[in-house]
Amino acid sequence: MTTFSRIRATLWRTAIQAIPTVFGIVILVFLLLQMAPGDAVDVLAGESGGISEDGLAMLRTRFGLDQPVLVQLLIYLNNLAHFSLGYSPRYNAPVMELIMTRLPGTLILMLLSQLIAISAGIVLGAIMAAWEGKWPDRLLSLVALLLYSTPAFWIGLMALVVFSVWFGWLPSGGNITIGADLHGWDYVKDFAAHAVLPVVALAGFFVAIYARLVRASMLEISRLDFVRTAHAKGLTPFIVTVRHILRCALAPLITVAGMHFGTMLGGAAVVETVFSWPGLGRLALEAVMARDYAVLLGILLLSSLTVIVANMLVDILHAWLDPRIKANN
Amino acid sequence: MASTTLSSPAWFGQFTPQIRAFLRNPTGMTGLVLLVVMFLMALTAPFFFPGDPLDMVAQPLLRPGQDPAFPLGTDSLGRDVVAGLVHGSRISLLIGFSAMSISLVIGMLVGTVAGYFGGWLDDLLVRITELFQTLPTFLFVIVLVAIGRPSVTLISLSIGIASWPTIARLARAEFRSLRESDFVLAARSLGYSNARIIFHEILPNALPPIIVTTSVMVATAILLESALSFLGLGDPNRVSWGSMIGAGREMLRTAWYLTAFPGAMIILAVLSLNLVGDALNDALNPRLRGVA
Secondary structure (H helix, E strand, C coil): CCEEEEEEEEHHHHHHHHHHHHHHHHHHHHHHHCCCCCCHHHHHHHCCCCHHHHHHHHHHCCCCCCCCHHHHHHHHHHHHHHHCCCCCCCCCCEEEHHHHHHHHHHHHHHHHHHHHHHHHHHHHHHHHHHHHHHHHHHHHHHHHHHHHHCCCHHHHHHHHHHHHHHHHCCCCCCCCCCCCCHHHHEEEEEHHHHHHHHHHHHHHHHHHHHHHHHHHHHHHHHHHCCHHHHHHHHCCHHHHHHHHHHHHHHHHHHHHHHHHHEEEEEEEHHHHHCCCCHHCCCCCHHHHHHHCCCHHHHHHHHHHHHHHHHHHHHHHHHHCCCCCCCCCC | CCCCCCCCCCHHHHHHHHHHHHHHHHHHHHHHHHHHHHHHHHHHHHHCCCCCCCCCCCCCCCCCCCCCCCCCCCCCCEHHHHHHHHHHHHHHHHHHHHHHHHHHHHHHHHHHHHHCCCHHHHHHHHHHHHHHHHHCHHHHHHHHHHHHCCCCHHHHHHHHHCCCCCHHHHHHHHHHHCCCCHHHHHHCCCCHHHHHHHHHHHHHHHHHHHHHHHHHHHHHHHHHHHHHCCCCCCCCCCCCCCHHHHHHHCCCCCCCCCHHHHHHHHHHHHHHHHHHHHHHCCCHHHHHHHCC
8 A cells, every 4th residue: 555545545534434433422421510519690690780680581492501411412412513612601612713712722731741741851861771770761750750740730830930920031921922013023023032932841741751651661662673783884873873762762652642532632731721711721720610611522522632633643643654554443 | 378378479479579660660769759849848847837828928939039028939928939849738638649549449449340250240230330431531530520519528538539430440441351360260279269269368469560650649649639720619718729720820921930930840749659659660571671
């Protein structure tokens, strides 16, 4: 099979498999949220102070909250078939629109963190493997273990204290300077200054995971025959490490990075709160507080979809990198 | 036991050298000592720091060292920081271990049935596991906690329900491969019942990787709980390291240590479990040495 047809077959297979998963998630979360006490109308009523019983009933009818559960579920599935995630009583806006304004913020935060975590993980892992058992390995292993044990939000808060409060180098929240109306290069610089701390805070935990993984797989691969052959034909240790060992160690790294996509999404939710970064996580939290279950369900569904897409990308990357992987295994 | 068990490399016979390997490992011992200290702290908290750590006991915002009665000072509501740190270990350990036990029960049940019996049951259970694995863990936990009033039970249950697929996949893989091994074939040909094969033949051999994973799961559960209570979704009636950080965050500019101390406690607790996990990995799976 050519590379292209392998990739197409992989894409097709994962897409077919994703359908029952998505259905299952919708039904599971929908039914779970029915168990939750109160609804968005209760919170609206509480905030506005006085709404008559008739007013409450009217609001519930308007948002379909008075229908039996099964009818509500069918209406939701019907909406979904029309690419609608329903309507948010709280924000008075379609849920899809709400999520789409917040999703890019979360995705760019995750993408930058993932890039940093993977590059730092590769470099640190390679250094650890090259100096196995010696002090650079021991020191970096300890650092990795510490990073692995530290909550991302705490790294974020401490970084805020040092770089924002004490040194005053970086802004303490948001993703752009409000009201500055910057364009071009100035805009990029402003965005970068806002992004540094959240990106680093989110990346920390994953740097540790990737570095440990790269170290372990490089040590395993370095004992294989083809590495000995490479050494024997006179290649320098550096070339052998980078071209032969590191290259093979990347395959498990891709798998693990894909596996942790969902974890990173959760981490992003907390980091967003620390840095007032406009993203999905904060929207989810606001939705919990407002008991706006339509928004909550939409977020969970859409973030599950991004997990599925991430896994699909991992499969495609593997199919592209390794011709031995058959599309239908 | 020895006469009825056909599998020779069961952990039962080898436990002593493995415990010895663990005890010889300095990182593992460091982790174990740290963990024991945490447990002692949790157990003795009501004795050394009686009363509710959420009560106001002194002037607000005493700096560390300012008043010898409150070595690490007080927070913005005049609560003793040391008492909070010590009492916080109770919540973290309680939720960490109970959430792990819940995922262990669900995960082992699903993984064992799927891996041992195979067939359509396996297909179905794998689908369900995939479904739960696709849901981003932390967001799912937030939704589950939002269903009821936040309490220790609900939070443990939510974290447990959101994280069992790890165990299920591991158990399924072990049971699937061990099901085909010679000693299971021998047990089958002797007419042993499924239950006896599962519990006496396969389970002891499947345990080592699962034991290693449980220590990492407790660590993850503690991190999840701290993030939840940091966001204000924790049990409002109990002091937790996460909620202390959440409260300290308001004072970040003037009293950064209110955020720093509870964070350090989280790191120590999680680190101790990860150290123990690494050492267990080395001791129980010598072939996998160093694999994360």
